Amino acid sequence: MAKLCDSRVFPRFLKRGDRVLRNCSTGSPLLVEDPAANGHVAWLVRDINVSPLSESRLPTSSMEFAMTIEPEALEKLREKHRRWLSRLGIVDKPWLILGSAPSPTIPPDLIGHCARVDVNNAGKTANALGLPPADLTFRKRKKSWEEHPYVRTRGLLWLHTKSIWVMYLKLLAMPHVRYKSLMRATKAEREAIVNAVSGGLPSDIGEVGKVTNGVAALCYALFMGVPSVTLAGFSVTKMGHSYDDKGRIRRQIAEDTFVLRRLSDRGNVFTTELELSEHIGLPFIRDREDIIRNMGGAIGANPAQWKSAQI
Structure with missing residues (x-):
């Protein structure tokens, strides 16, 4: 003992x-x-x-973290978030998820056609590129606000342990953050969503046992039933981040690779990054017409179809 x-x-x-x-x-x-x-x-x-x-x-895998959330509670969570996304006007639009890998590829005609979702501090890169505010920002609790204080987003989905009222108070102390609507989610809810969509991570995959927030945002989008998801600024080979020159090591590569490969044949998940397409097998798209052409036979939002994404 x-x-x-x-x-x-x-x-x-x-x-x-x-x-x-x-x-x-x-x-x-x-x-x-x-x-x-x-x-x-x-x-x-x-x-x-x-x-x-x-x-x-x-827990030795993301599956164990999510076991505390019952299916009925998960479905209620989905309904709650879909109502929120509907109020934002983005639940029925294709999503463009912007990650923080170096040199993201963002086709101009996807801006406006897709709802843009910034992961963590990827919005700093979007600001530097002169892009409009994000439709949604998918943010970890521990991600530094000092690193990107000028967040501009319509919806802010903040993974947090505190109540939403505490989150509002925290945001009041950040005068440069601009958002219209706030939603809370927990780490356990995040992992439960990843598991529902991907089937979960085996315990022998990777060292961390969970995917990055970018891949979690992809699973969230699919769980909410958006028509399609296109990944920009995602990589499982490049180190560093697009918004700084520190060259930090990117973690959870094995976990991200495993889940991305599981989701690569859904028919509604694409990428603008040629290297990611070649490495993972996700369909490569250059413009909105490529998305439309690739949408035939896509897996829809019906929860009964989630298992078809599993291997």
Whole structure:
């Protein structure tokens, strides 16, 4: 049995496979000694159920994170978000999702034809290119606002742990952020949507065990039943980001590759990036006419068809 530690010791981040303790009678996480961290301790995330005072491990795949969301709750989530997207006027439009890979390819005639969805801080690149405000921004909680303080978007879908009222208060302190409508989602909801659309990640794929926010945005679009999704600024080979020159290593490449390949034959997922098309097998498109030509036989929004995207 692991030894409980003094809570005053600064905790480290957990990684997959760590063994932890939890008091299930209160739902509170317990602190457990990490022998490899010189006495530092680890917190257990709150949404894992284990026996009282027994050892357990963190989830080893995105499927395990999503198991706490029942199908009925997931369908209610879908209906709620579809109503919100309908008010934004984008649920029935094709989507162009802009990721942050270097040198994105954005055909001019897709602007206006598609609803543009910026992932995390990709809107900084869109601003630099002189593009109009995004129709939707799909944003992680921990993504730096200092990195891109001038967010311009109609809809803001912010993955967050706090209530939406706390999120509103946080946004009030960001005078340069321009948005019209805010929606909240949780990490567990994100993973449940990815699993519903893709079938989930096996535990032996990648080191993180979940896809990037860009691929999660793709799964979100398909889950909401938009007609088609075109990916721009996506890569599983290029390092760095389009909005800075730091050349940071891009993570979760194996996870993204696995899910993108699963979704490549749906008939309604495309890319403007030739390299991604060649590497993954997604149909390559140059303009809106290519989207229309490729839409024959696409998998629709019917939840009964989600399994057809699985391998």
